[in-house]
Amino acid sequence: MQPFIVNRKQTNMKHFKRFIIPFLLLLISVFLRYFIEKYDFTYEESYPVFHKIGSILMIISIAWLLISSLRTIKRIFLEKFSTSEVDNLRSRKFHTQFNILESVFIALIIVIAIGAILMLFDDVRKLGISLFASAGVAGIIVGFAAQKFIGAVIAGLQIAITQPIRLDDVVIIEGEWGRIEEITLTYVVVKIWDLRRLIVPTTYFFEKPFQNWTRTSADILGTVFIYTDYHVSFEAMRKELTRVLEATSLWDKKVNVLQVTDAKTNGVEVRALMSAKDASTAWDLRVYVREKLIEFLQKNYPESLPRTRIKIEDDIKDGSKN
Numbered sequence: 001m002q003p004f005i006v007n008r009k010q011t012n013m014k015h016f017k018r019f020i021i022p023f024l025l026l027l028i029s030v031f032l033r034y035f036i037e038k039y040d041f042t043y044e045e046s047y048p049v050f051h052k053i054g055s056i057l058m059i060i061s062i063a064w065l066l067i068s069s070l071r072t073i074k075r076i077f078l079e080k081f082s083t084s085e086v087d088n089l090r091s092r093k094f095h096t097q098f099n100i101l102e103s104v105f106i107a108l109i110i111v112i113a114i115g116a117i118l119m120l121f122d123d124v125r126k127l128g129i130s131l132f133a134s135a136g137v138a139g140i141i142v143g144f145a146a147q148k149f150i151g152a153v154i155a156g157l158q159i160a161i162t163q164p165i166r167l168d169d170v171v172i173i174e175g176e177w178g179r180i181e182e183i184t185l186t187y188v189v190v191k192i193w194d195l196r197r198l199i200v201p202t203t204y205f206f207e208k209p210f211q212n213w214t215r216t217s218a219d220i221l222g223t224v225f226i227y228t229d230y231h232v233s234f235e236a237m238r239k240e241l242t243r244v245l246e247a248t249s250l251w252d253k254k255v256n257v258l259q260v261t262d263a264k265t266n267g268v269e270v271r272a273l274m275s276a277k278d279a280s281t282a283w284d285l286r287v288y289v290r291e292k293l294i295e296f297l298q299k300n301y302p303e304s305l306p307r308t309r310i311k312i313e314d315d316i317k318d319g320s321k322n
C-alpha cells in the first residue's frame with residue numbers, strides 16, 4: 001500500500017510541476033500590463049512597450065496552461081486504461097483516440113495563440129485585413145500547396161474516429177511484421193520485429209491494403225508446416241503435438257490440430273495448427289513446436305524424414321562385361 005501512495009504522490013507532483021512555469025509567466029504578464037505603470041522609475045513612453053510585452057506573455061501563458069491542462073487530463077484519464085494487460089483492446093482504443101485528438105487541439109491552440117500575438121501589431125493587422133480581402137485567391141493557392149498535408153491531417157482524424165489501426169496493433173505493412181508504436185496527425189511509426197522503424201503517411205492506411213492481426217482481439221492462430229515421407233505415422237505426430245503443447249505455457253489451450261494439407265511426389269505436407277494469446281507468443285510457440293516435432297521424427301521415425309528415391313535399372317545384358 002505504501003509504494004502505491006508514494007507513486008500517486010510522485011504522479012501528482014509531476015502534474016503540478018507542469019503548471020508552475022506558465023503560471024509564473026501569467027503573473028509576470030499581469031504585472032507588466034496593470035501594475036508597472038504605477039511605478040515612477042519608468043518613463044511614460046515605455047508604458048506601451050511593457051503593456052505589449054505583458055499581452056504577449058499573457059497569450060503565451062494562457063496557451064501554455066491550456067496545453068498543460070489538456071495533457072494532464074489525458075494522462076489522468078488514460079491511467080485507468082493500461083496497455084500492459086493481455087486483453088488491452090479497449091485501452092489501446094482510448095490511447096489512440098486521445099493521442100490524436102491531443103495533437104489536434106494542441107495545434108489549434110498554438111495557431112490561435114500565434115494569430116492573437118500577431119494581431120497585437122498594427123502592421124500585421126493591416127496585412128491580415130488585406131489578406132481577408134483576397135481570401136478567395138489565397139485560399140486556392142494555399143489549398144494547392146498544402147493539398148498533401150491537409151489530406152494527411154484528415155487521414156489522421158479518420159484514424160482517430162474509425163480506427164483501422166490502434167497503438168500496439170500488430171500489422172504487416174510492405175511485407176514487414178511489426179507493431180504500431182506511434183500515431184500522429186500526418187504519419188505512423190511501425191516498430192519492426194528487428195527494431196527498425198517503418199514510417200508511413202497516415203493516408204497509406206486508406207489507400208493501400210494491409211494486415212491487422214489485432215483488429216478485434218489479440219489472440220491468434222499459429223501454423224507449423226512439416227514435410228515428411230509417406231511412411232510417417234500421423235497419429236503419433238498428433239499425440240506428440242498434444243504433448244508438446246501441454247508442456248508449454250505459450251499455448252492458450254484453445255486450438256490443437258494436426259492435418260495433412262498436401263501430398264506431393266516426394267512426400268507429404270503436415271500442418272500443425274495452434275493458438276496463442278497474442279502474435280509475439282504465437283511466434284515463440286511456432287518456433288518451439290517446429291523444433292520439438294523435428295526432434296520427435298529424428299529420434300523415433302528417422303525413416304519418415306524427407307528423402308529422394310532414385311531407381312537404377314541394370315540394363316547390362318547377360319554375359320556382357322564391363
